[in-house]
Amino acid sequence: MQPTISIPQHWGYPRFALEQRTNQGIILGLYYYPNGTELAEQFGDGWRYALMPNKNSDELFHFQESQIQPFSPQELFLQIRAEIELYQQQINILKQQLAVLTGGFTNA
Known part of the structure; x- marks a missing residue:
């Protein structure tokens, strides 16, 4: 069962999703400042x-929806493709290390 998030109808729907990759980074959280509240008056x-x-960062930044720029489909494709290639290289290195440890025997 997937978790469900309910958003009040008068809030409008968020433009971006959790874990979406953008030019500014990966979205880890979102929150809403309703119109007429003190936070909305102060920050919009x-x-x-x-x-x-990035996934190795310990920093977290906060942006308004209008400040976020999504990747184009091509940019996103290239980024994910590069990440897959990096993981494949890491897997190959680990397989080689495992082969050395087991005397050439692997279950791969």
Whole structure:
């Protein structure tokens, strides 16, 4: 069963999703400042997002929805493809290390 998030109808729907990759980073959280509240008056109403610049970062940045730029489909494809290639290289290195440890025997 997948978790469900309910959003009040008068809030509007967020433009971005959790774990979405953007030019600013990966979206880890989102929150809403309703119109007419103190936070909305101070920071602007609407959706705000918490982003981590990259998966190895310990920093978290907050952006308004209008400040976030999604990757184009081509940019996203190239980024994911490069990440897959990196993981494949790491797997090959680990297989080689395992082969040395087991005297050439692997279950791969």
